[in-house]
Amino acid sequence: MNSGIQCTGDIGTAIVTAKSVVGSALAAAQTISFSIGNFNSPPSNQPVDIILVTTYTFAGYAIDSCNATVSGLSPKTIDSTSFSIYKSDGGDMTVNQQYSITFDVTLTDPMSSSDYITVVFPTGTTIVNFGTAIMGGKMGVNSAASTFSSPKLTVYFSGSTTLQAN
Amino acid sequence: MHSKGNVWLGVVIVLCLTFAHCGFVFKELSVTPANYVVNVTTTYTVRYFHNSTPFGAQTAWNTTTLAASDTVTLVFPNQYSTLTGATCKYSINDTGVYTSTACTVSSNTVTLSNIFSSVLVQTFSLVISNVVNPYPAGQTGVFYGTIGPDTSNITTATQSRVTITSATSSCGFTFNPNVVETSPTNITFTITTVNQFPVDGYIQMQFPFSRKWSQDLNSSRYMPILTGTMPCSSQSGVIEY
Numbered sequence: 001m002n003s004g005i006q007c008t009g010d011i012g013t014a015i016v017t018a019k020s021v022v023g024s025a026l027a028a029a030q031t032i033s034f035s036i037g038n039f040n041s042p043p044s045n046q047p048v049d050i051i052l053v054t055t056y057t058f059a060g061y062a063i064d065s066c067n068a069t070v071s072g073l074s075p076k077t078i079d080s081t082s083f084s085i086y087k088s089d090g091g092d093m094t095v096n097q098q099y100s101i102t103f104d105v106t107l108t109d110p111m112s113s114s115d116y117i118t119v120v121f122p123t124g125t126t127i128v129n130f131g132t133a134i135m136g137g138k139m140g141v142n143s144a145a146s147t148f149s150s151p152k153l154t155v156y157f158s159g160s161t162t163l164q165a166n
Numbered sequence: 167m168h169s170k171g172n173v174w175l176g177v178v179i180v181l182c183l184t185f186a187h188c189g190f191v192f193k194e195l196s197v198t199p200a201n202y203v204v205n206v207t208t209t210y211t212v213r214y215f216h217n218s219t220p221f222g223a224q225t226a227w228n229t230t231t232l233a234a235s236d237t238v239t240l241v242f243p244n245q246y247s248t249l250t251g252a253t254c255k256y257s258i259n260d261t262g263v264y265t266s267t268a269c270t271v272s273s274n275t276v277t278l279s280n281i282f283s284s285v286l287v288q289t290f291s292l293v294i295s296n297v298v299n300p301y302p303a304g305q306t307g308v309f310y311g312t313i314g315p316d317t318s319n320i321t322t323a324t325q326s327r328v329t330i331t332s333a334t335s336s337c338g339f340t341f342n343p344n345v346v347e348t349s350p351t352n353i354t355f356t357i358t359t360v361n362q363f364p365v366d367g368y369i370q371m372q373f374p375f376s377r378k379w380s381q382d383l384n385s386s387r388y389m390p391i392l393t394g395t396m397p398c399s400s401q402s403g404v405i406e407y
Contacts, residue, residue, distance in 0.1 A: 004400070005398055008395055010391070014372065014389070015371065017371075018369045021367065021368065021369055022367075025365045028361050031358050032355075032359065034398055034399065036353050037398060039349070040387065041348045041351045042346065043346055043379060043383065044346055049379055052371070054369070055332075055357070057302045058364065058367060062304070063362075064335035065334065066357065071340070073341060073345060073346045076345055076346055162383050164383075
């Protein structure tokens, strides 16, 4: 009878081994589940990194193998104190008027110029002549690639800048 | 040049005579499963090449007819726990035509009888169906084969091994909390096995060799894989301690 799952890692191979996984032999087509603590999650939900999982006999012969990629991660919430919208030239905004507005976002995680931002406006908001709108910021905006399909604005960037988290 | 060639010819002849006296060594016996996956029931194709020695010289089998009393045997390595239910068919001399026949299974040996009728055999193909691949994966022991009237006098040194591969199961991993770029978080693996898992078995997770999530813009942040003990816990409902 096993006394409980034990995990060991190896920095050199980036392999983590779990032993004493089950208390008795498992028949085929069963589910095994275990967790490793104090880990870190990837910066996005994009399934680009593969983790290969293999089950072995005590003598080291493989039984089953599979690979998996990340899924199900949620984005971080940007706290309301880290996000503001204001009239670009200062002052108050009046209803039903046209303005240039500025978004200030304090990043919680680093951001690359290959990433993009979406802003969903309240229903009814329009951007007049979006094709000629001037956009800019700490990272150069790729105006030609950016789109507005009410109510969602999608902003793409240019260059190879990386903004670190605050 | 001519005299040197004669010397080599003489050596080959001497070696062949030696084998002829102690029994022929088949040139090759190849064993090819249709499916290499552990525990899968599949078909094995076995080809006996016995018209030449390992040195390329012709053996007497080229000129010896096999009679109805001659048998073909194939001995599976002991990783094959059962051959019950195996069915056989064969083809002589690569005609491409296979003839079904009963095969006798005794332990790990499959024997075909009454299949020859005064025929010269240079190649022999045997197809055995309903063979269950060994468990677990890995390279098997040696297969041995014989053809002929006097198996005790025929060296069965022809060898072949098969490398059985692991089955493809399904798995996934999630995080708790399940938020991007969060540390610490628990990573939970869930694996649905295809085959049985022994009580003393173990599981390995191969993370990206760089120990970095490829999209991580923080160049100094690595997966917290330690050399040595790492914290983990069972989440499985089937575990009984």
